[in-house]
Every structure is written in C-alpha cells, then in structure tokens.
Amino acid sequence: MTAKLGLFAMFARLAEPPEPRTGAWRIRTDDNREGVVLMEAGRICWANHDQIGRLGDEIERRYGVSRTAIEQVIKTCREQRTPFAASLVDHGYLTAAQLTSVLRDHTCRSILLLVRSGVRDCEWLPHQGNGYSPGTTLSVTQAACTCVATVKGLGAERLEASLEAMLAGDAAGMLIHAGSRLPFAASAVPMTWQQLRRWLTWALRVDELSPLPSRSYLAGRGQSGGWLMWRVDAMLGLAVTTSEDAQRRLMLRVASSLAEWTVEQPA
Amino acid sequence: MTAEPDLARLCRESHCLGIAWFTGSPLQLAASSGEPTGEPTGAAWPSWTAVARLAPVVLRDGPIESPEVLIRLPDVLVLLAERATGVVAVAVALTPAGAGVALLQARMAASQVAA
Numbered sequence: 001m002t003a004k005l006g007l008f009a010m011f012a013r014l015a016e017p018p019e020p021r022t023g024a025w026r027i028r029t030d031d032n033r034e035g036v037v038l039m040e041a042g043r044i045c046w047a048n049h050d051q052i053g054r055l056g057d058e059i060e061r062r063y064g065v066s067r068t069a070i071e072q073v074i075k076t077c078r079e080q081r082t083p084f085a086a087s088l089v090d091h092g093y094l095t096a097a098q099l100t101s102v103l104r105d106h107t108c109r110s111i112l113l114l115v116r117s118g119v120r121d122c123e124w125l126p127h128q129g130n131g132y133s134p135g136t137t138l139s140v141t142q143a144a145c146t147c148v149a150t151v152k153g154l155g156a157e158r159l160e161a162s163l164e165a166m167l168a169g170d171a172a173g174m175l176i177h178a179g180s181r182l183p184f185a186a187s188a189v190p191m192t193w194q195q196l197r198r199w200l201t202w203a204l205r206v207d208e209l210s211p212l213p214s215r216s217y218l219a220g221r222g223q224s225g226g227w228l229m230w231r232v233d234a235m236l237g238l239a240v241t242t243s244e245d246a247q248r249r250l251m252l253r254v255a256s257s258l259a260e261w262t263v264e265q266p267a
Numbered sequence: 268m269t270a271e272p273d274l275a276r277l278c279r280e281s282h283c284l285g286i287a288w289f290t291g292s293p294l295q296l297a298a299s300s301g302e303p304t305g306e307p308t309g310a311a312w313p314s315w316t317a318v319a320r321l322a323p324v325v326l327r328d329g330p331i332e333s334p335e336v337l338i339r340l341p342d343v344l345v346l347l348a349e350r351a352t353g354v355v356a357v358a359v360a361l362t363p364a365g366a367g368v369a370l371l372q373a374r375m376a377a378s379q380v381a382a
Binding site for chain 2 (some may be wrong): 151195199212218219220225228238240
C-alpha cells in the first residue's frame with residue numbers, strides 16, 4: 001500500500017517535473033478521483049479537481065462577469081486555440097491582477113482538495129506542444145505558502161504584499177509563523193523548493209536558539225549578498241539577496257520601516 | 268591586536284556596553300568585559316552564553332555564509348565578526364544618532380580584537 005502524500009510532500013514532488021518542465025501532473029486520490037496540476041517551465045499555471053467549483057463560476061461570483069460573456073470567451077478560445085484565462089484580460093473582462101488572484105485562489109483550493117482526498121500518485125504528462133501560454137503563473141513555493149495561509153484562514157495576498165513591502169523584488173524570502181513553524185508567504189523572486197526547506201529550517205533554528213524581540217532583526221553580509229531575518233510578534237521574515245547593492249537596499253528598507261511594518265498574524 | 272586581558276580597556280575606551288571573545292568548537296565564551304544589562308537596554312539581551320550558541324549558526328550556516336552578522340535589538344546593536352582564531356562580539360547602545368553610528372562604533376572596536 002502506497003503512503004499518502006501530505007501537503008509538503010506533494011509540493012516536493014510537484015517541484016521536480018522532468019525537463020523542460022512544461023506539462024501536467026495527473027494526480028490520483030484515494031476516492032478514485034483525479035486532478036491535474038498544469039506547469040509551465042516549472043511554474044504552476046493551473047490546478048483542478050472534480051469537486052472544486054468551475055473557474056467561470058468563481059469569476060462570475062467575484063467580479064460580476066456574466067455567464068454569457070464567459071461562454072462567449074470560451075467559444076472564441078476554442079475556435080482560435082487561445083488560452084481562456086488570458087483572453088478574459090484581453091477582452092477587458094478582468095484586469096491582470098484580478099486574473100492572477102482568481103487563478104491562484106482556484107489553483108490552491110484545488111491542490112488542498114487533492115491533498116485532503118488523499119494523494120496516492122502523481123504522474124507526469126509532458127506537454128506535446130510549446131506549452132499552455134498561461135496569462136499568469138505562480139512558483140511552487142508561492143503555491144505552497146498560499147495553501148498554508150488558506151488553511152490557517154489568513155489572506156495569502158495580504159501576507160505576500162506585506163512580505164514584498166520589505167523585499168521589493170530585491171530578495172528571495174518568506175514569512176514564517178514561529179508558533180506553527182510554517183511558511184505563510186513566499187517571495188515573488190523565485191526560490192527553489194530545497195531553498196525554502198533549508199532556509200525555513202535554519203530560521204527556526206535561529207529563533208529557537210535566541211528568539212528575536214518583536215521589531216528586531218539579524219543581518220548577515222557575505223561576499224555575494226547576504227540575508228536578513230526580522231520579527232514582528234509571532235511572524236518571522238527572511239530575505240536572501242545575491243548582490244551587495246540589493247543587500248544594502250534591503251537593510252535600509254528594513255531598518256527604516258520595521259517600526260511601522262504590519263503583517264496579519266494567525267489567531 | 269588586543270589580547271584577552273585588554274577587553275576591559277577596549278570596552279571602556281570605545282564606549283561599548285560589552286565585548287566578548289569566543290573560541291573553540293563548540294564555540295564558548297573565552298573572555299568578556301561588560302554586558303548590556305538593566306532596563307530598558309538589557310531587557311531583550313540574550314546573554315553571552317546564548318550568543319556563543321547562536322554565533323556559529325548565523326555566521327556559518329545561514330543562506331549565505333557571512334563573516335559579519337549584525338543583531339539589531341530594540342536598544343542594543345550587536346556585531347559578531349568571524350576571526351581566524353575565534354569570534355568577537357561587540358554590543359553597543361543605540362542612540363538617537365541611529366544604527367549607522369552604532370555599527371561604525373562596533374566595527375571600530377571589533378577591528379581591534381584578533382583582526
């Protein structure tokens with residue numbers, strides 16, 4: 001009997017598709033259902049599960065795009081072989097930000113449903129053409145952290161915005177809740193799954209050895225960049241830069257804004 | 268280069284709250300002079316022993332190996348610096364002049380220990 005995959009074990013598997021890393025993970029669950037996670041160049045563009053509501057319904061509910069308009073876009077996309085989600089933006093029904101938000105939410109809820117159903121097997125099906133041409137994608141680490149935040153009842157997008165207020169694209173990094181020892185947000189600057197696991201373990205070790213007081217930070221400077229770890233209440237931030245200039249900017253930003261920086265905290 | 272017995276003089280002359288010298292594996296406190304204590308400065312101070320446990324983890328095991336690490340506590344700035352024969356730590360009070368001035372002060376003091 002094969003062991004079921006938990007959330008992190010499943011993401012560890014999703015993070016390593018064969019080159020060129022464009023294709024679909026077909027996922028079988030204990031209830032004899034199937035789901036898919038589509039990937040483009042190693043990034044997640046879409047996931048689905050039998051039991052999740054349709055994306056079109058979610059777009060209608062969230063943004064008031066009529067069912068008729070959605071059906072028309074679907075029809076056009078089929079005829080012209082263009083991607084559905086990106087076409088919604090092209091036709092002016094959604095902004096790029098709205099598309100990113102709804103796709104991410106739908107994708108992460110699908111992945112959570114798959115995990116809850118008991119993932120038994122992930123099979124990789126390479127894309128036969130050039131790819132899906134998605135309008136938007138998210139990294140595996142962003143998807144994992146979004147799933148964690150969703151499970152914990154927090155706003156994943158708000159957490160990412162708080163993180164990026166510090167990182168500003170200069171660093172890869174994450175937000176970690178010290179109490180649950182889980183990552184709640186991942187940076188827009190990509191980091192690998194292995195980096196997320198290694199940095200998470202390290203940050204928690206540092207916090208265990210000597211917990212930082214709230215609104216304090218630790219910073220290390222090496223030959224090629226550095227790192228910075230800060231804390232506000234139970235939330236730890238970690239940033240890793242790969243150039244001296246980026247590290248300098250990061251230091252200045254954190255030092256000047258940490259006193260007022262806000263982040264949602266789990267109950 | 269300042270020998271261990273001179274830490275007291277260095278601490279006094281450089282207006283630091285404390286200076287410590289760590290050696291060995293595992294890293295242990297070899298000598299120190301002063302320590303941030305009292306309210307509010309010492310409220311968040313972890314102790315030199317805790318710094319000895321933390322130092323190798325932050326200097327060597329972090330996402331990027333860092334021969335210099337800065338710890339910014341609410342009222343104290345601590346500089347850890349790797350040396351060939353050990354690790355020096357300097358604690359400086361933060362003043363309205365800002366962390367930049369405190370860091371400069373800490374670096375100047377640290378540069379006189381086993382540099």
